[in-house]
Amino acid sequence: MNNFGYKQAEDTREAISLIEHNETAKFVAGGTNLIDLWKYNIANPSQLIDINHLAELSEIKTLEHGGLRLGAGVKNADTAYHPVVEHQYPLLSKAILAGASAQIRNMASNGGNLLQRTRCYYFYDAEVPCNKRIPGSGCPAKDGYNRIHAILGTSEHCIAVFPSDMCVALAALDAVVNITGPTGNRSIAFADFHRLPDNRPDLDNNLKKDELITSIDLPEKGFAANYAYLKLRDRHSYAFALVSVATALELKGNTIEDVKIALGGVAHKPWRSTEAEEFLKGKAANAENFSIAADLILQGAKGFGYNEFKIKLAKKAIIRNGLMALNPESQLPGAQPSA
Amino acid sequence: MGLKPQNLHKEPILNCSVTFKINGEERNVSIQPWVSLLDCLRDHLNLTGTKKGCDHGQCGACTVLCDGKRILSCLTLAVMKDGAEITSVEGIAKGDDLHPIQQAFIDHDAFQCGYCTPGQICSAIGLLNEGKAGSREEVKELMSGNLCRCGANVGIIDAIMQVKDGGSYE
Ligand SMILES: Cc1cc2nc3c(=O)[nH]c(=O)nc-3n(C[C@H](O)[C@H](O)[C@H](O)COP(=O)(O)OP(=O)(O)OC[C@H]3O[C@@H](n4cnc5c(N)ncnc54)[C@H](O)[C@@H]3O)c2cc1C
Ligand code: FES
Numbered sequence: 001m002n003n004f005g006y007k008q009a010e011d012t013r014e015a016i017s018l019i020e021h022n023e024t025a026k027f028v029a030g031g032t033n034l035i036d037l038w039k040y041n042i043a044n045p046s047q048l049i050d051i052n053h054l055a056e057l058s059e060i061k062t063l064e065h066g067g068l069r070l071g072a073g074v075k076n077a078d079t080a081y082h083p084v085v086e087h088q089y090p091l092l093s094k095a096i097l098a099g100a101s102a103q104i105r106n107m108a109s110n111g112g113n114l115l116q117r118t119r120c121y122y123f124y125d126a127e128v129p130c131n132k133r134i135p136g137s138g139c140p141a142k143d144g145y146n147r148i149h150a151i152l153g154t155s156e157h158c159i160a161v162f163p164s165d166m167c168v169a170l171a172a173l174d175a176v177v178n179i180t181g182p183t184g185n186r187s188i189a190f191a192d193f194h195r196l197p198d199n200r201p202d203l204d205n206n207l208k209k210d211e212l213i214t215s216i217d218l219p220e221k222g223f224a225a226n227y228a229y230l231k232l233r234d235r236h237s238y239a240f241a242l243v244s245v246a247t248a249l250e251l252k253g254n255t256i257e258d259v260k261i262a263l264g265g266v267a268h269k270p271w272r273s274t275e276a277e278e279f280l281k282g283k284a285a286n287a288e289n290f291s292i293a294a295d296l297i298l299q300g301a302k303g304f305g306y307n308e309f310k311i312k313l314a315k316k317a318i319i320r321n322g323l324m325a326l327n328p329e330s331q332l333p334g335a336q337p338s339a
Numbered sequence: 340m341g342l343k344p345q346n347l348h349k350e351p352i353l354n355c356s357v358t359f360k361i362n363g364e365e366r367n368v369s370i371q372p373w374v375s376l377l378d379c380l381r382d383h384l385n386l387t388g389t390k391k392g393c394d395h396g397q398c399g400a401c402t403v404l405c406d407g408k409r410i411l412s413c414l415t416l417a418v419m420k421d422g423a424e425i426t427s428v429e430g431i432a433k434g435d436d437l438h439p440i441q442q443a444f445i446d447h448d449a450f451q452c453g454y455c456t457p458g459q460i461c462s463a464i465g466l467l468n469e470g471k472a473g474s475r476e477e478v479k480e481l482m483s484g485n486l487c488r489c490g491a492n493v494g495i496i497d498a499i500m501q502v503k504d505g506g507s508y509e
């Protein structure tokens with residue numbers, strides 16, 4: 001652990017100017033990931049810039065064209081329990097509440113959730129090589145204990161998984177990430193926010209070092225009638241996903257008019273397949289079609305020994321979750337399967 | 340590959356003056372920015388009721404209430420809470436009058452070694468303040484952030500259900 005300086009930013013402009021002039025400074029929001037990584041000697045910030053007092057980041061508000069803007073500084077719990085989120089975007093609410101614990105959700109911010117780092121054991125151990133931590137040092141997970149690791153989109157350099165639950169729902173809902181930085185504002189579609197490891201596993205996402213997430217926009221369509229989030233893990237609660245699935249359906253009778261399916265726990269980013277979603281459109285919402293869609297989503301899936309089981313588990317989870325989305329009320333608390 | 344503790348900041352790091360209201364009493368500390376709220380309570384303010392289990396957000400032993408909400412003091416820096424109102428387990432009873440949750444923990448044998456208990460009690464009060472848990476299943480889910488190595492969980496949930504359904508807890 002290293003020592004660091006601390007400064008509270010008064011507004012967005014000050015936050016950007018502080019980070020722009022210090023290469024090794026870091027923003028801190030809830031601190032639930034950064035302070036943990038600092039204690040493990042994985043993050044070594046020279047200065048923390050506290051962004052908890054930025055008014056601009058602290059609101060949830062409806063957008064003119066019907067969507068919802070989630071401030072990056074709003075806590076995960078306040079987002080999940082916000083009346084509009086509960087009613088219009090229950091899939092998001094459910095995914096957030098399946099993550100971490102009540103205490104952590106009271107601390108964790110929406111922006112920080114997007115930027116949380118992998119829980120790969122080798123990444124978390126400062127004494128061993130890891131391409132994500134020290135580019136070029138190697139990836140012990142590929143031939144090591146890789147039970148929690150990725151089956152899709154891996155590279156020879158990294159098989160780490162992005163661990164967020166909230167982001168699986170945000171991916172399914174086609175959210176947009178709003179960013180500000182020294183050169184102005186920009187927005188990134190959720191699908192383009194996180195990256196695959198390729199030959200740069202040290203980069204989790206496309207945010208630049210001196211940029212600040214200000215908010216996340218949800219489009220108007222929230223799929224509130226037919227949705228489900230299923231999280232499968234080693235422990236009933238307070239554990240990261242081995243496999244998770246967010247399913248959002250728009251139905252006419254039993255026919256699928258529109259569908260979004262995103263997977264968590266299987267790749268370096270929430271995983272979607274346009275091919276599978278296109279296949280399902282116009283089809284009946286039944287196990288047979290969800291099974292074909294699952295095969296399309298899992299095309300090219302590859303295990304590394306201890307995580308082989310995820311391929312079968314993901315297939316079953318996609319089918320099960322599709323059926324649960326037909327009757328969201330059937331789900332037990334905590335993103336468990338239906339009774 | 341491990342780094343030794345060092346100052347990576349180019350300027351000298353000064354202590355920060357932090358004032359919070361702890362258990363109803365205003366306290367001021369001059370503290371280094373990297374001290375967790377947990378270490379601040381235990382080592383600087385001599386409030387050792389709050390326990391350090393994992394120090395990594397994985398057990399809930401360090402749970403305190405910050406402005407009425409349950410948080411983990413091990414993953415919070417004291418400097419981040421300047422101006423906040425903190426309640427630790429020492430501030431739960433009113434003098435000799437136990438808080439109903441504390442009494443319910445005794446009634447239901449909701450502990451053995453007692454190490455997780457301060458965190459469980461603060462977390463349970465946070466849960467009741469939030470008002471989101473209805474069924475026993477929901478209470479269990481919303482208390483999953485507090486581990487009990489002695490396995491007193493059934494008693495803990497019984498105690499919370501008694502206070503929740505039995506009414507008053509303030
Ligand atoms: C024991 C434990 C269990 C957990 N279980 C789960 C789980 O099951 N599912 C799950 O999804 N998550 C889980 N989490 C992770 C948790 O959700 C994240 O730690 C949290 O969302 C991070 O948010 P934060 O505000 O605390 O981020 P911080 O720790 O404050 O910051 C994280 C990173 O984001 C940067 N940052 C923060 N905000 C911004 C911004 N607005 N703009 C630019 N940069 C920013 C910081 O500089 C830092 O690099 C768990 C965490 C713990 C400790
Ligand atoms: S000591 Fe804070 S969660 Fe374990």
Ligand code: FES
Pocket residue numbers: 449450451452453454455456486487488489490491
């Ligand atoms: S009573 Fe011993 S850990 Fe809970």
